[in-house]
Amino acid sequence: MLKSPVVLSCIVLLCLCNHTFANEKDRVKLQLKWNTQFQFAGYYAALEKGFYAEQNIDLTILQPNFIKSTADSVLDGEAEFGVADSSLVLSRLNNKKVVVLAAIFQHSPAMLLTKKADNIFGPFELAGKNVARRPVESDAAVTAMLEVEHVNLSNINEVYYTRDDLGLLSDNVDAMTVYSTDQPFLYHELGIATHLINPLNYGIDFYGDMLFTSETLLRENPDVAMRFKAASIKGWRYAFDHTEEVIDWLKNKYGAAKSIEHLRFEAKATKEMVLPDLVEIGSFNPDRFERIANIYIGQNSELEGRELTGIDYRFHTNSVISALWVKWIIIIAAVLAALLVLFIFLSKRLRTLVNERTKALQRTKLDLQHYVDIVNKNIIISTVNIDNYIIDVSQAFLDISKYSRDELIGQHHSIIRHPDMAATIYEKMWETIHSGISWKGELKCLAKDGSAFWVDVVMEPDHDEHGNVIGCTSIRHDISDKKRIEKLSETDHLTGLFNRAKIDTFFNLEMQKFHRYKQHVSVVMCDVDNFKTVNDMYGHQLGDNVLIEVARVLSSNIREVDIVGRWGGEEFMIICPSQDIEGAMALAEKLRMCIAASEFPELGKVTASFGVTTSKIDEDETRESIVKRADEALYIAKQLGRDRVIHC
Missing domain, CATH: 3.30.450.20 (PAS domain)
Known part of the structure; x- marks a missing residue:
């Protein structure tokens, strides 16, 4: 027969805690989108190192199902979690209840690959070419790039995408969609020089691989989702810190088909997409989902008005917190009940325990001071x-x-x-x-x-x-x-100037002012002369150095209110608010002379041509009409011998 209230209270507390926590491991499946390779290293690392087991999770990794998308596999109950790219945004727009838990790849590795020998270095050179592209839901970044650059898709010959990594060697394929982390290695190994046309260089920045689940699972088992996410991110950190160890597992234990050197190449390229040293692994910005959704809507007007709400797991945080509170209320109630019994017992022995309690209070005071110190430091x-x-x-x-x-x-x-x-x-x-x-x-x-x-x-x-x-x-x-990342998203990674998307934003604002207040807005288009020759003769690294120096000259010699950005390739645009044609011409001539006077290592002198125009007050002016006139002026400057300023 139990006589001590202390023993009784401890037994009650232990039973309640065991009932709450002593559950069997949660058995879940993860559906991959492709075969075993370093693209999924974080999940294998978390499995191999026991990070899922630490979270009381028993994981089975499923190889890809090429018959249906990973989103459909998860929603059909074949797996609890999946890995997919920004096509999840399209799935959500199509009323499929997928929820993103973490964005692992901060940039999409999906790009167009061409052979350097074919001289296809940008979207404009795809006209009349044979292009092997993935389905639209997984190739939206490339499609968006073509549309932003005003490339007429009807002028491109789309050929069947066979998943052949060496499809570019076929006579009927001039360009193909690839992952920059994967296929370029095969061509390099064969000694074939290639070029990647990256949508990021044209202002299109999609997320790559993201960890997701279904809205049903997040609502019914929120703690499982959060524990699985935490273990997965821990696995990715381990994978980047122990690359060679993880590559050995992938090759010799999990049957990766790629060679060791290929996996090393993929590991390095994957790190450039994940940016673990710059961005917290798994973080994402809901506003970026909205921009991706707008691109999908631009490609399919039937999606107009569809809701994206709920794709962010944090939208469902209230239900997650509520589920967790239910468990904690049970625990707290058990603790309070046990403490009540304990207090009744201890009150009878208070006189004999005064000294002991005094020491306990002193320890509590020290602990409290410790917590205050932690707050003070952090x-x-x-x-x-x-x-x-x-x-x-x-x-x-x-x-x-x-x-x-x-x-x-x-x-x-x-x-x-x-x-x-x-x-x-x-x-x-x-x-x-x-x-x-x-x-x-x-x-x-x-x-x-x-x-x-x-x-x-x-x-x-x-x-x-x-x-x-x-x-x-x-x-x-x-x-x-966070602010540095926001700045990165709106700047050109090579020159440090504003990218195409940010220039468009500024241009729209200036056009609103123009239509409201009838204030002139002038545009200067600048194009580096003979830039293709520079790349062909001296290589792309020297070509990049030329673009960087030209960008520095331009940004150093404009007014404070002027806006300069990289328009694409070797073209730059300067927006001049409240500036008439005479002022814009004077600015362009000044910039032309500054570039011509600059010294470029290994090249000596470089020149640039300029096209200038300004808004017309009495006409139904649009941004497109202004850019068109500036382009025409730039074209004339090129035709007349380059290194000159022409206005239209």
């Missing part, structure tokens, strides 16, 4: 008085701002204000705080050494005992990496 916190003078900061605040405590205490909060942030933002912020309302937003701040950092801020008013606002406390989250 949470960016500051407190200011009603006049916005700093009265306290955390160590994390000192670390990110690079100031010492003595340098900040007593200083006005504007000491970290970055000049890029408009004064009106701060005026509105303090007005909100002083009215007793919290403020949230993103701020660009200035560190002591002049460097900038971005933070996501929550500011809460501090009150005295009478409810009067006496200052505020701010908690910040460092989002500098």
Whole structure:
């Protein structure tokens, strides 16, 4: 017979915990989209190293089913999880309830491959050529690139895609869709020089492989989905940190058909798509899904008005939290019940346990101080008085701002204000705080050494005992990496200028101003003369160096309000707001002379031709009509001998 309440309470707690946690392992299947290779290394690494087992998951990896898509396999219940590319966005638009858990490939490796000997280096040169392309749902990035570059698809001869990795050697194939992480190795091994036409260079940036599940599984077993995601991402980290070990498993244990050298090539190329050193593995931006959806809608007007809501697993977070809370409420209730029994027992022995309890309180105090120290080191916190003078900061605040405590205490909060942030933002912020309302937003701040950092801020008013606002406390989250990634998404990776998509955004804004206020907007098109000859004679690396230097000259010699970007290939565009034709011509002539005066290593001199035009107030002007005139002017400049400025 049990006589001790302590023993009884412990048994109750143990039984309840065992009932909650002692379940059998969750048996799940993962459907791959292709045969075993480094493209799926993270999942094999997580399986081999026991990361799924740590999460109480028993995983079976399924080889590809080429009869149906991985999305359909998961939705039909043949697997709980799958790997697919941005075609998941199309599936969601078609009312298929797929949910993305993690974007492993930050860029799509799907590109067009050509032989260098055929001199097909861009979309415009595909006219009249035989192109072997994948189905539209997995080839949307290439299709979008062709449409953005205004390539008439009817002028391209599409041939049947046979999944033959060496299909480009066929006499009736001039270009074919490949994965940049895979097939180029085979041609390099054969000594055949190839060229990749990358949609990213034309402003088309799709996600590649993504881990997904069904909306049903996420709703019914949210903890399984979250545990599977965590183990998979851990596996990808291991795969990139132990590449040779993982390659050995893939080849000798899991039957990868590729050679060791081929798998090494794929591992290196895959890392360039995943960007594990720049982006947190698995992260994704919902706004980017919207841009991908708009491209699919542009290809199929029947998708107009379809909902993309729900493709992000975080949309279902409430149901996930609710399911977890049910379990924790049971545990907490059990703990409280056990503690109640324990308290009754201990109250009878209080006199004899005073010393012991005192020591326990001292330990608790030390633990609490330990937690305070952790917050101080890792949470960016500051407190200011009603006049916005700093009265306290955390160590994390000192670390990110690079100031010492003595340098900040007593200083006005504007000491970290970055000049890029408009004064009106701060005026509105303090007005909100002083009215007793919290403020949230993103701020660009200035560190002591002049460097900038971005933070996501929550500011809460501090009150005295009478409810009067006496200052505020701010908690910040460092989002500098997020901002850098956003900048990468809108810039050309080679020249650092704005990419085609961002230039289009600026152009649309200027056209709205033009139609509303009738202010001129001028356009200057610049094309490097004889650039193909440079590539053919000196190689693409030297050609890239020419583009980088030309971009530097252009960006260094325009007005502050002007916008310059890479239009495509060796072409650049400069948008000149509120500028008439005379001013635009003068700018173009200045840029022409600057380029001609520049020294290019190994080449000496390089010239460029310019086409200039401006909006016409009295005509029904469009962006397309302006670009067309600038192109015509540039064409005339080329025909007249290059290295000159022509306007239309």
